[in-house]
Amino acid sequence: MGGEVFRRLIFLPVTLFFVATLVFLALRALPGSSIELLGSQFTTAGLKEQLIADLGLDKSIWEQYGIFLGELVRFDLGRSFLTGKDVSSMVGETLPVTIELAVASLVVMTIAGIGMGLLAGAFPGTLADGLLRTVSVLLFSLPWFWFGIVLIIVFVLWLGWFPAFGRLPSSVDYEAVTNFVLIDAIILGRFDLVVPWLKHVTLPALTVGLTTSGVLMRLTRVGVIETAKTDYIRTARMKGVPGPRVFFRHILRNVALGILTVIGVQFGAMLGGSVIAEVVFGYPGIGRMTVDAVLNRDYAVAQGGAIVIAAFYVLINLATDLSYRWADPRLRRGGR
């Protein structure tokens, strides 16, 4: 096992290097656009040239690449062309917001997916089973962004239960420490933050969580059905173990591992999903920051955001893989 883990860890910086290079090249394939966008605001010719020099855009692409990599290894992501803000600190503000949303979505996905899967798996072939499977397919087939908008229409416009926009109401004054609302609420003793935050996070989390719950639902369902057919379950039943106990103690435990893996893999997918949910709900996370920067051709912010999202994604996938090996001893021995 040690060898495999080592190999994956060695591969990590290589992957990140390629990711950074791809991001750098993609953003520079259309040269000068950012300056033209900015330049249209300046009428004096000298100002535009000075700006180009300040941003280092007059240098050759190789020089720019060298500077970019040099800064990257020092965790310096540069400054926003448009606002002059330090990209690293922008990432520091927006990444926790996205992680919060991804975790909240994961909670929704887990509850909905496992709940529907257990129910359908416990009664396969029945009307309830068919109904639940249809729901899971429906949820999967809905465009995420559109589902989010439908939730806004129903729960914000018609019922008025939740706010539609942002992460906290502007009336709340919040001095961030870690930028994680729940952690800050504990550190600062500001428990009044929790309810407004929950209200804001509910709809985006439902959007991402429900649309991704189908995979987990189907896996749980199949797991329950397959496990119920095994010899040891038949033995348990023949011994006279009561039905519910067989279900929860014997079947559920054996299905749990497969479920855990899927949850891990889906957590990575949540990051992609939250990009869209953040745009729909005006949620100030790193996905929305990156998309806005791309649309404005704010190179430094876009590449910083893209690299951080990709790096985070790679790390999560690695962690999932390792925890799977840890949880399943058979893989530990075989994975040498």
Add this chain to the structure above:
Amino acid sequence: MPTTRADQHRFRLPTLTGALRLLPWLVVGLLIFAAIAAPLIAPYDPIKNVGSPMLAPFSPGHPFGTDGFGRDQFSRILHGLGPMMFVSVGAVALAVAVGGAVGLISGVMGGWLDWMIMRAVDILMSFPLILAAILVLVALGASTFNLMLAVAISQIPIFARLTRALAAGEVVRDYVMAARASGFGMLHVMVSEVAPNILRPLLVQATSVVAVAALTAAALSYLGMGARPPEPDLGYMVKEGQELIFIAPEQTILPGLVIAIFVLAISFCGDQLNEREGG
């Protein structure tokens, strides 16, 4: 308790029975027909103000009302179907062709080439799909054709990996061994021996991926990275409608509903093919 054969398979949709099995094919057929015939059946020009008030409600003249620019929404949706199908089907076709070729080479040749290709695939797959597509669109500029390319590129590694796995499974079979022992070159083995035997599962898989491609493309359009306005594009129409949800929520609901119906129908069709394949 009786469980059908279908229950035992993963990722199986609810099994449709009888006439219901024809429904998704009919829906897809109808949508394709509507997309092709759009210029003939659409009552108005999709990008021109039709002279009616903005955000007109549903009426016989405007079955889906008019949008925020006074354009006939029914005509816009009809004209938006074609680009959606072109992007999703085109992207998957391209991804199958390129990813399939790369995966075939990787699986049949093996060795260091295989290792290199698979590591490259690993790196491409370490990107969240949507981010990879966004970067491609940034590099190429936003347009319907580039949207197709972007979605294709984000799917290539998936098909490369799948084809490699299928090809590697075939290479060790007797018939491939026999071909190689008879002195046929690697190219012959790839194209004439292995490829025909992995084509069917690959195409069946591709059908299901069309649904994913359509959703990805719609999301990118929504983010403003697909067709340039005023071209009718279903994803972008949802975006435009979202700004008006307080006044006319139907303008954002309808185009999204059409995307959802297309994706759902394609998923069910793909599943029926899967079933016949015995997958």
